[in-house]
Amino acid sequence: MENELQSHRVSASDDIEVSTYLEIAKELRGEQPTFEPKPLPPGEKETIVVIDFGSQYNMLIVRRVRECHVYCELVPYDTPWEKIATLNPKGFILSGGPASVYAPGVPLAPTYIYEKHLPVIGICYGMQVIAYQLGGQVSPGEKHEYGHAILHISTEDCPLFAGLPTSLPVWMSHGDQIIEMPPGFKALAYTENSPIAVMGNDKGIFGLQFHPEVAHTPQGKSIFQNFVYRICGCQGNWTPTRFIAESIDKIKKQVGTGRAICALSGGVDSAVTATLVQRAIGDNLTCLFINNGLLRREEPERVLNTFQRNLKMDIVHVDASERFLKRLRGVIDPEMKRHLIGEEFIRVFEEEAAKLGRFDFLAQGTLYPDVIESSTAIETKASTKIKSHHNVGGLPAKMKFNLIEPLRYLFKDEVREVGLALSLPEDMVWRQPFPGPGLAIRIIGEVTKERLEILRAADWIVMNEIKKAKLYRQLWQSFAVLTGVKSVGVMGDHRTYGYLIAVRAINSEDAMTADWARLPYDLLARISDRIVNEVPNVNRVVYDVTSKPPATIEWE
Ligand code: XMP
Secondary structure (H helix, E strand, O other): OHHHHHHOOOEOOOOOOHHHHHHHHHHHHOOOOOOOOOOOOOOOOOEEEEEEOOOOOHHHHHHHHHHOOOEEEEEEOOOOHHHHHOOOEEEEEEOOOOOOOOOOOOEOOOOHHHHOOOOEEEEOHHHHHHHHHOOOEEEEEEEEEEEEEEEEEOOOOOHHHOOOOOEEEEEEEEEEEEEEOOOOOEEEEEOOOOOOOEEEOOOOEEEEOOOOOOOOOOOHHHHHHHHHHHHOOOOOOOOHHHHHHHHHHHHHHHHOOOOEEEEEOOOHHHHHHHHHHHHHHHHHEEEEEEEOOOOOOOHHHHHHHHHHHHOOOOEEEEEOHHHHHHHHOOOOOHHHHHHHHHHHHHHHHHHHHHHOOOOOEEEOOOOHHHHHHHHOOOOOHHHHHHHHHHHOOOOOOOOOOEEEOOOOOOOHHHHHHHHHHOOOOHHHHOOOOOOOOHHHHHEOOOOOHHHHHHHHHHHHHHHHHHHHOOOOOOOOEEEEEEEEEEEEEEEOOEEEEEEEEEEEEEEOOOOOOEEEOOOOHHHHHHHHHHHHHHOOOEEEEEEOOOOEOOOOOOOO
């Protein structure tokens, strides 16, 4: 596979010469018919393919397109056409990226981007790639443009801007810029520092110097909507109902009469996975719930209740708390904690699965961001970090299972939509993410029963107050951390020496970046009062006002 991809690598220094693109450019100018989208028969698969040049925003591009109800996938820039063709592409988006087109060996667009006569948008570096490959000129911008700008649209009839005002705020982040457009292209919009902020030709190829995918371009969604509907002619058939029907069908075909096992964590991902698999293969699915003793207060009871009572699923419950606590005795290094918890989980899982007979398949709730992180051609620092988290605590490498991963192409918010469409209880669907190693990475220093109880009590209060304030759903995560620090306080006439609890609440779209939530002071006051009054051994509460980066979400 690796070799196959290598052989398709297209870069300035490789065997596909720039002259090849100039030939294509000529063709694009010449006899080819002016681009016109062809409507699909209803229900047919349609995909917008995003070519990955390593932009930090490329997952956002995929999300924005999917928000228009059109399926979208991110692929490495050197993916061969045969793989792309299986997606039935209706258009391409070339992502931004850190490179500069004239540097040796930089990623460029494969020839099919221009040869298939499908619409294309190049964003930032993607635009420069189009300009460079089709015979224009790119130069290092005199000013590095970073931040807000006002885009002035200088054309009246471009479908990309249908329904938009003539001036709109956009987000810029680039050094290089186009100084000469390729033949056949026109400038469609400008900003103060970029005379060619948008270019396009009449074959449906566009370049945008700004980033329509980020929240700082508030009308960006309309641009994507115009692209997918007006220019690519998509139907918008990416819906939870369609996804559910297709997944069940696929799982049925994959598993046949085989048996599958699924480990439930209590979170929405494994719940949706298990439900889809159960709808597909019924009793041939066995669900295992391992209580590692590191869960929140009342969590094990809640999980069992929901699945057994509400969803009528049979669950094998294993209380392995003591085993995990024993392994963690005396351990203070966070990586070691993760490692031991992951290892112990595998042991328990193997032992319990062996008791239940032979399984051919393992169902897992892997999500799209994890898949992208491990498959992207151009790895970023951020993705490397997250990956190390998610690999730890994964499931038995030694055990020879085939994987069922129905959520492999979904983002968290899409999983929630699917969960609701499957009629899972709202409380489960809207559960905030919770790390596999559980409260162990929210206790700094040694994990003991006493410390777990303190953290559970504080965490319960945070969750309770956040829910009462009706903020639970809109926050990505909110929780308490037992910092391990002790400080002096005074209670009544007594001097105290107690634990410091930190409260963390963040907003995020995908956990790659996060902003600390501006919780109302009154709410923080209530949380703090209740924690110091109700939780023994805690005499001080602080609120974490750090974003990610530079901090992480968890304290560890
Ligand atoms: P950080 O702390 O790296 O966390 O900003 C990013 C997101 O990942 C979750 N997280 C984990 N999830 N196993 C998991 O399943 C882990 O070991 C793990 N560590 C962090 C964290 O809660 C946040 O949502």
